[in-house]
Amino acid sequence: MRRARRLALVGVASGMALLVLAPVLGRGFVLVYDMVFAPRQWLLPDSVGLGSALPRSVPADAVVALVTSVLPGDLVQKLVLLAALAAGPVGAGLLVPTRSVGVRVVAAVAYGWSGYVAERLFIGHWPYLLAYACLPWVARAALALRGDGKQVPVEPAPDNDEQAAGEQAADEQAAGEQAAGEPQRVAVGVRACGRRVALLVLASAPAVLTPSGGLLAAAVGVVCGGRRGLLVTVPVAVVLNAPWWVPAVTHPGGGLSAVEGADAFAARGEGWGGVLVSLLGLGGIWNAEATPASRANPLVPVLVLAIVAVAALGWREWSRRCPGARGLVLLGVAGIALGALGASGLLGWVVANVPGGGLLRDSQKWVAWWALPLAVGFALGAGAAAGTVRRHGGLVLAGAAVLPVAMMPDLAWGGWGRLESVQYPRDWYDVRSVLLEDRRAGDVLALPLSAFRRFGWNEGRTQLDPAPRVLPRTTVIDDTLFVSGRPVAGEDERAARVRAVVERNGDLAALGIGWVLVEHGTPGPPTERVTARLERVYQGRWLDLYRVPGPVATHAYPTAPRAAVLTADLVALATVALGLLWVVLPAGSLSASGTRRRE
Incomplete structure (x- = not known):
């Protein structure tokens, strides 16, 4: 049954991704706003933060350069977009503490067919889409670090057959552990702990391709990991984000941004509901040209408020079953607040006077934190409503799953022609x-x-x-x-x-x-x-x-210290590689086997 639920989520998520990207999956490049891929991108000093500009696209440019040295750039672009649009809904569905496939599908659709996905896709912010897709997986991995018996969202009690099988497996495991010696128990504990850390590293890795994505994932990891997980979540965030924060901190330019950016990139209202309702509905991007026309429908603010109300009903059940639920809701509220403060004088002062404050401009991007509690809460609220009308419960869940698509049909088919593949x-x-x-x-x-x-x-x-x-x-x-x-x-x-x-x-x-x-x-x-x-x-x-005629000057501009930047890159890369090896290889099995042989 668990495998069937996962396959159902994968099928729904893949279907949504294909519905959006089908027109552009042929050969060629989708070149729109910031989304520019090349047939082959070259590994240059700017790719790793050793150029004259601040490292806003580090290490994304370096990763793309390495991958496109092996695969054609247009193929890499399509794979990235498919993964970004499919992985997030699957993770959101798995995060819901329920055995109901229908409820999980509601969460998947609500997370994957959202204003955030549409607007960031149309403006070409593919690294943000990757970070958005990582957040549910980061949450799941960080929850496993709590060590309080609630490593993942707690599901309702299983049916009798499954319960009997589960109890038998638990008894067998307990008997095995009792029979095992102390060294083997230690080895098992080390393997389990190492695997949890490795999963957190791998879940966070795609998000840290850009500074904003790394911060989005780091906050989710810290909140879901709780106080007991801080010894893992904080170091993991610091190490994985080092490829951009090391060159940013050591950049000779100072890292300040123009004060005009805070106002120019502030969130905007997309209808009569104003900025706040747009943010609650995961929209409100500063660029009106990247906004789907359906967001201006006068019914959208009403439906957004209704979805938030249903989500609020589901949060109580979510908080009871998931230890990090309250923290995620509060983090989502913080994301809404940051988005709403985008045009304030305070944010403008931070952008202009605090090094790195430019990360806070384009403030709408922080509502990505709101997407998870909104999707999971809405799914659980819809599930509770379906439970009160059992005969028609399936229709209630089907309606809840269709609602996000009906609110924004112009995300489908490449935004109804917005996206198209072309050749250089x-x-x-x-x-x-x-x-x-x-x-x-x-x-x-x-x-x-x-x-x-x-x-x-x-x-x-x-x-x-x-x-x-x-x-x-x-x-x-x-x-x-x-x-x-x-x-x-x-x-x-x-x-x-x-x-x-x-x-x-x-x-x-x-x-x-x-x-x-x-x-x-x-x-x-x-x-x-x-x-x-x-x-x-x-x-x-x-x-x-x-x-250009004449002798060309060398070292024409100052850069961040090469040794520090390259060291940060190597440490982050080694951390990801170690995490991958720990998950793929049977870490610790040899020592365990040796213990059994000695016994």
Whole structure:
């Protein structure tokens, strides 16, 4: 029965993921806003936090670079998206303390078909989707560390046959333990403890690809692990997140962000319910273009409040059966509060004056903490309602499972055409070959100066400039962002200096720039004045590549200490590898066998 319940959840979750991603599963790349994958991404200093910019995409870029050296980039992208959209619902369903497949399915659908998933998918935040998918698994792994007899959510008593089998197995285990010697009992305890720690490490690993994802997972682990688990959950979070926090803390730029970012990236209301109701419904992202049109339906705020009310009814039962339930609810409330405070003056002061405070901007992302208590509570509340009308209980659960889909049908089929797979033009491959074969030193400057592009070959969709991920050299882009026409200053001091040199047509080689890439078919200021005195080495329909004359400076910008950053990377990688080996290999079995032989 347990295997059948898991298979049912996997089937529902896989079906939802395919319903969303089916149109884009062919060859090609989905390039939209921040979601930019390349045929092959190269391992560069920026990939591990040794560039001039703050490590916002560390170690995600390094991991993608390593994987795409083996697999095609478009295949990697599709596998990542499928895993992100399917794993979260399965984990949410398994987290519900019930034997009812229907109740678990309700939780899976509520978690997987949400405003958070839709908006983060449409804006291209695939690492956030991975972190979101990890949270239920992190919760389950951390609950196992409590050691208070409630390692995982407690299910209701089994039927008579299952109870008899369970009691027999328990008796056999007790007899075995009594017969075993003390060394074997110690070995069994060590193996069990090690496995729990290893599962927490593996559940957290995909989430730590970016700083925000790592913090989302770390908070869930700490809350679910409780006081007894702090000796594990805190060190695991510190070590796994070291690849980004070490270069961030030691970055010479100071780690401050523009105060305008707090207001520009603040959560927004999606209907008459305002910001708070939008956040309660797991929506409210700052970018209106990434919001499904169905979120503006006047019925949505009413249905959101109804779902929250049903969830509140389920929390009492959840708290009785799961030791970490109350903490997760409080953490979810904290996520709502952070989202609502996004436009406040206090948050703006933190962003502008506290190193690393920029992590708090785009405050809506923290409502990911609210998703688990909302989904599990709603499922248990729906299950309680179904229990009061036993004849029609199945219809109640079916209606609860369909409700999230009916509220937001335009998540299906790639957001009704929002997402589409396209191919990179041949120019990108040719320019890459030139840079690989030419030994001319220097980094690449991408023009026109803008962080985002709208290429004709991608149907004019807004996308992040792909040059830093496609080209095999460090590529400088202007990191100034424009939100609703308002500029938000970037954090990369080198990019600011390069922009100033471009504006006065100065010496780019003195800043370590040996190449200039001009991208055509996208809006931006003219580039002729800059390229007039450069040597063109490649000309294509979409790209031109120029060589900058004169000696190119080396070490043109300060970076974080190389030794500290690489040490943090190696320690985190070794921790994940050890966790994987501990789960896959029969750790400790040899010593146990040896004990039995001696006896």
